[in-house]
Amino acid sequence: MNDALKLGFGPLKAPAKGVLIVFCDDALKFGPATRKALGSAADLVARAPQVDAGFLHGDFPPDRQRAFAEQVVATLGMEEGSWRIDPTAHPFCTSFSNRDVRLTTRYREHDLESVWSTLHEAGHGLYAHGIADSLQRTPLANAPSLGLNESQSRTWENLVGRSLPFWKHWYGPLQETFPEQLGGVPLADATVQVSPRANTNCQWARLKGRASSLSATLK
Numbered sequence: 338m339n340d341a342l343k344l345g346f347g348p349l350k351a352p353a354k355g356v357l358i359v360f361c362d363d364a365l366k367f368g369p370a371t372r373k374a375l376g377s378a379a380d381l382v383a384r385a386p387q388v389d390a391g392f393l394h395g396d397f398p399p400d401r402q403r404a405f406a407e408q409v410v411a412t413l414g415m416e417e418g419s420w421r422i423d424p425t426a427h428p429f430c431t432s433f434s435n436r437d438v439r440l441t442t443r444y445r446e447h448d449l450e451s452v453w454s455t456l457h458e459a460g461h462g463l464y465a466h467g468i469a470d471s472l473q474r475t476p477l478a479n480a481p482s483l484g485l486n487e488s489q490s491r492t493w494e495n496l497v498g499r500s501l502p503f504w505k506h507w508y509g510p511l512q513e514t515f516p517e518q519l520g521g522v523p524l525a526d527a528t529v530q531v532s533p534r535a536n537t538n539c540q541w542a543r544l545k546g547r548a549s550s551l552s553a554t555l556k
């Protein structure tokens with residue numbers, strides 16, 4: 338993470354501008370946190386266009402965010418009745434067994450960060466949910482690999498949750514949840530497709546004001 342900060346992925350001084358979706362068809366190539374990869378990514382970010390993401394800021398009632406989050410998580414593959422989501426100040430996931438998975442998320446009134454923080458925690462939840470019954474009540478049932486566990490959360494938050502296919506499916510329900518805020522913003526205006534291979538610019542590190550998706554994944 339220190340290398341990432343030196344290369345400019347740290348806290349952004351200017352208000353972060355971002356987009357609802359970044360779909361990068363080369364995303365999976367940036368696996369290992371090598372300096373070479375960071376350098377390439379830094380270059381992409383430096384050339385990234387500024388995108389007006391004002392539609393992501395406004396009044397988003399937490400109760401409706403919560404309804405949307407539960408709607409999404411219910412489709413991710415966890416057994417009905419084996420999980421729940423509750424609000425918290427700092428999102429986390431814990432589990433008491435593979436069928437007692439407890440997600441928490443944070444709903445802020447003026448943005449939709451909860452969508453991605455929920456997906457992140459749901460990734461942790463899926464990891465816990467997938468631990469074999471035969472391992473329950475053993476040390477191996479308690480997140481045997483923190484790295485793999487975190488990789489699942491990043492996968493759902495970033496590779497899935499910022500992908501075009503995901504939003505082709507979920508943008509309609511999101512608009513229905515927030516018709517005043519998003520009803521007039523069509524999917525095409527809410528998304529930008531980027532591809533390093535096509536020499537277009539990549540917006541990864543500007544998606545979130547606090548931690549960039551790219552640096553967070555590589556740290």
Ligand SMILES: [Zn+2]
Pocket residue numbers: 457461487490
């Ligand atoms: Zn995590």
